[in-house]
Amino acid sequence: MWFVVIFLHLGLCYTIWKNIVLSLYHPIKIGSLELPGNLFLAPVAGYTDRAFRSICAEEGACFSFTELVSAEALYRNYGRYGLDVNESSLNTAANLVRRGASEKRYAVQLFGAQSESIYKAASLLAPLYPDAVDINAGCPVPKVVKNGAGSALMKDPANIGRIVEAAVRASRDCLGGVPVTVKIRSGWDSASLNYAECARIAVEAGAQMISLHPRTRAQHYGGRSDWSHIADLVTRINVPVTGSGDLYTPHDAKRMLLETGCAAVMFARGAMGNPFIFSETRSLLEADADSCAESSAEFCANGMPGAVHVSFSARMAAALRHLEMLAADIGERAACLEMRKQFCAYTKGIPGGAALRDKAVHAQTIEEYRQIVNETIGGIL
Numbered sequence: 289m290w291f292v293v294i295f296l297h298l299g300l301c302y303t304i305w306k307n308i309v310l311s312l313y314h315p316i317k318i319g320s321l322e323l324p325g326n327l328f329l330a331p332v333a334g335y336t337d338r339a340f341r342s343i344c345a346e347e348g349a350c351f352s353f354t355e356l357v358s359a360e361a362l363y364r365n366y367g368r369y370g371l372d373v374n375e376s377s378l379n380t381a382a383n384l385v386r387r388g389a390s391e392k393r394y395a396v397q398l399f400g401a402q403s404e405s406i407y408k409a410a411s412l413l414a415p416l417y418p419d420a421v422d423i424n425a426g427c428p429v430p431k432v433v434k435n436g437a438g439s440a441l442m443k444d445p446a447n448i449g450r451i452v453e454a455a456v457r458a459s460r461d462c463l464g465g466v467p468v469t470v471k472i473r474s475g476w477d478s479a480s481l482n483y484a485e486c487a488r489i490a491v492e493a494g495a496q497m498i499s500l501h502p503r504t505r506a507q508h509y510g511g512r513s514d515w516s517h518i519a520d521l522v523t524r525i526n527v528p529v530t531g532s533g534d535l536y537t538p539h540d541a542k543r544m545l546l547e548t549g550c551a552a553v554m555f556a557r558g559a560m561g562n563p564f565i566f567s568e569t570r571s572l573l574e575a576d577a578d579s580c581a582e583s584s585a586e587f588c589a590n591g592m593p594g595a596v597h598v599s600f601s602a603r604m605a606a607a608l609r610h611l612e613m614l615a616a617d618i619g620e621r622a623a624c625l626e627m628r629k630q631f632c633a634y635t636k637g638i639p640g641g642a643a644l645r646d647k648a649v650h651a652q653t654i655e656e657y658r659q660i661v662n663e664t665i666g667g668i669l
């Protein structure tokens with residue numbers, strides 16, 4: 289008899305565990321915004337241009353963010369950002385804020401230290417129809433923090449409240465009430481870990497999602513991110529928490545979802561040159577839990593059951609497509625220059641990648657890039 293009870297109990301535990309694993313990929317609601325899944329592309333300045341965001345959306349990124357845009361620069365030069373309906377502009381600034389061709393849902397990320405600047409800039413975004421406005425409270429770069437913006441906002445939590453309130457007002461007045469979200473760090477340094485306070489103030493001011501990159505400003509992008517801060521924040525606020533930090537593989541994303549209980553994850557450096565990480569992660573999260581149960585944790589980490597195998601040529605095809613789309617946005621010459629660093633990301637870890645990169649730094653046209661790639665992989669692109 290006891291044997292049957294234990295057996296039934298184990299069966300129940302297994303079912304609960306399996307349900308948790310199977311439901312790790314799920315829809316998510318951010319205020320009025322409904323997203324079909326919880327895998328996001330993080331804002332990464334200099335990398336997440338609209339061409340790349342578009343490719344990531346095709347590969348399964350459910351939501352993405354523009355790189356940080358200065359609120360003040362935007363409202364002072366809104367014509368350059370393509371926000372003057374009487375002026376058409378094809379330039380880098382406009383390219384920063386426009387929606388990607390395949391990007392179904394995106395947020396424009398603003399930074400600034402003055403609530404009036406945020407109000408003015410957010411109000412001007414109407415022609416872009418963004419699905420959300422994101423406030424940057426995490427950038428560690430000196431030229432941003434010296435003006436009190438980015439992660440410096442975390443030294444003045446009350447100002448985060450004023451800024452979010454201004455963005456919410458702008459959204460209500462001009463953007464149809466799209467949600468306002470905020471991206472924060474753990475704090476300024478290890479002696480001032482105030483993510484919980486900043487998040488609470490932001491939510492009280494109307495923020496509908498908090499993204500947490502659990503490094504301090506002092507850490508910049510080095511060291512390890514501390515996921516326990518994400519797990520802690522999840523228990524403290526009643527809006528979705530999105531986790532960021534050290535997500536380099538699909539298995540990292542799965543582990544973050546399981547260990548922290550966050551509603552969504554956002555890939556940053558892990559997606560650079562690898563837009564396939566979204567489809568791979570979705571496959572992993574949706575894969576039959578049996579395959580993991582039968583294998584060791586190590587196998588799950590490396591073998592990624594359910595993962596789509598992405599070949600070298602598929603990666604190169606994505607790089608060339610990225611280049612073509614970028615050229616359509618900012619012109620061929622500028623795109624070829626810009627592509628140099630992106631190409632490093634696409635070829636990272638690939639056999640022969642170093643030789644490919646050496647040649648690519650001299651490429652001036654799309655055709656030259658194509659030839660270099662074709663010479664390496666045998667002329668199929």
Ligand SMILES: Cc1cc2nc3c(=O)[nH]c(=O)nc-3n(C[C@H](O)[C@H](O)[C@H](O)COP(=O)(O)O)c2cc1C
Nearest residue numbers: 330331332333355356471501532533534535556557
């Ligand atoms: C080169 C670079 C540029 C970044 N630009 C932005 C940005 O514009 N806005 C922002 O909120 N975060 C930015 N981030 C932070 C990322 O969105 C992310 O939170 C961080 O890199 C942690 O994730 P990872 O360790 O998985 O890369 C940037 C990160 C890097 C490395």
